Amino acid sequence: MVRSPLTTRDTRQVTSSRDAASPAHAAPVAPAWFERRRAQVDAALAADLKIRESGTTSHSRLLEAVEYSVSSGGKRLRPVLVLECCVAAGGDDAAGLPAALAIEYVHTFSLIHDDLPAMDDDDLRRGRPTNHKVYGEAVAILAGDWLLARAFERLGDAPPRCAAVLSECLANDTLAMIEGQAADIAGESTPPNAELVRFVHEHKTARLIRAACRMGAIAAGASPLIEAALSEYGLSLGRAFQIADDLLDVLGSAAATGKSVGKDAARNKQTYPAVFGIDASRAQLMHCIDAAKQALGPLGPLGGRSANLSELAGLMAFRDR
């Protein structure tokens, strides 16, 4: 049974995408291919972080804090997108994996820093205490820093023909994300503002999701046409993802989302529901989903190699976390 507070559409349309083997208590709506990709990413992350510097243990708490946040079972949306876009563009998993790890490190860095007391001051993330609640602020700040640097180190394993381009792409959209977070915090003392909320969504969220898709295309050695199509897909998907996030903060439950809800309104955040209302936000969400699907046109007929990506866009309307 698929339930989501985000849509009033008939939910039966995506029921078929559920993996029959998935346990009944698994809350997220995720098709079997996504779960396989997520397991692949989880395994790669665990293996990557096992390679520890030997010798002194004076910074072992730092690496423990890094592992705490990386292994906390996120959706892995961004690395899954890297791998799926790489394959959709004709590449293989091995080419996409360094970029997949790198983007999850950047994402995890941003979560750790966003949760800090000086920023969003969150105690709960993915159902567990936030990094600074467990390891203290100093270690949490350094763990975020470490993950950001590690992301760029990891790209050293990418195919030499594209490592530098991947690095520049990731750096560019990471800068956008940080600028979006700054605008998000500054926006707490500003009345709801359509231009500002669009800036925050695009910079804080959509650009890094676009980077995931673009990096997948670059790793595959895709043509400029395919790279542009996947970038456009990623940007629309990222917008949809963040509108869904805003709606979940109003309509979702802490039990399902694994993080505090109702915090956006409490902090006077610039969100789609605050600026446009719930119904218009749902309509915008559907519009972004359609735009994402349409962007996939250059990859060929539906049901072909971009079928998973198209399905994933549709699922944004059915998020419950």
Added chain:
Amino acid sequence: MVRSPLTTRDTRQVTSSRDAASPAHAAPVAPAWFERRRAQVDAALAADLKIRESGTTSHSRLLEAVEYSVSSGGKRLRPVLVLECCVAAGGDDAAGLPAALAIEYVHTFSLIHDDLPAMDDDDLRRGRPTNHKVYGEAVAILAGDWLLARAFERLGDAPPRCAAVLSECLANDTLAMIEGQAADIAGESTPPNAELVRFVHEHKTARLIRAACRMGAIAAGASPLIEAALSEYGLSLGRAFQIADDLLDVLGSAAATGKSVGKDAARNKQTYPAVFGIDASRAQLMHCIDAAKQALGPLGPLGGRSANLSELAGLMAFRDR
């Protein structure tokens, strides 16, 4: 007149390296070539940060905070080293400049985060209030993050043949620096410990200075022999630099150094003076300086293209800030 609390040697030996045209009130001991390089770096940094994203100004405070710290007139040791090592290894300034900017951004990021209340809680840096004292903690954290990402974006301007190698080198030694900072903070609750202070010095300081020298060599397209020689030079120079820093915190003045002094002892930091005493620390400083000079052997006879680098190593004994 050259004065430094760091040495008991006859100070006249370096008097000749002073630029006759430098103003009498200029405290630092810096030869004319270094000042020219520093001016070159300052101009490049100012030009690089002028290219701002147009549109919304919701994150303009972030970019203001970035500029505040980057333009605060540091020694520019690391970018000067990139350029000097690049030239010493047969390259030109244009090849070295992206790496020079990148490493100064990483260094500035580390200063902003190290000064935060949760870390070293410093109010004064380069004679001015620290970033978070002016812009608040949230913006200071994000300004550091932004600079770290910007460093890797900037390497996209490096010669394509070496951009990926530069990126991996910088990422690797940035990780070491962050691990060193974590060990430094953890070391505050540990008795003075020779192994620990060596780990902190090497990771927190020497590795990034080594990266500066190595990146200069890589940007020049140097042979493995020359790259290894400049790396070794940088590591010894970095050790000397940090021992001098420790000594200045005991023996220097806030007016000359532009930052608070006596803070290491107050915070129970792992320092060379705390672990080995002042005299043994001075001896270690001299030993590292000699090692740095000797590492330059493969670059040819003294007075040749590595003369500036050799002179710079000698000046570590005469720092007053």
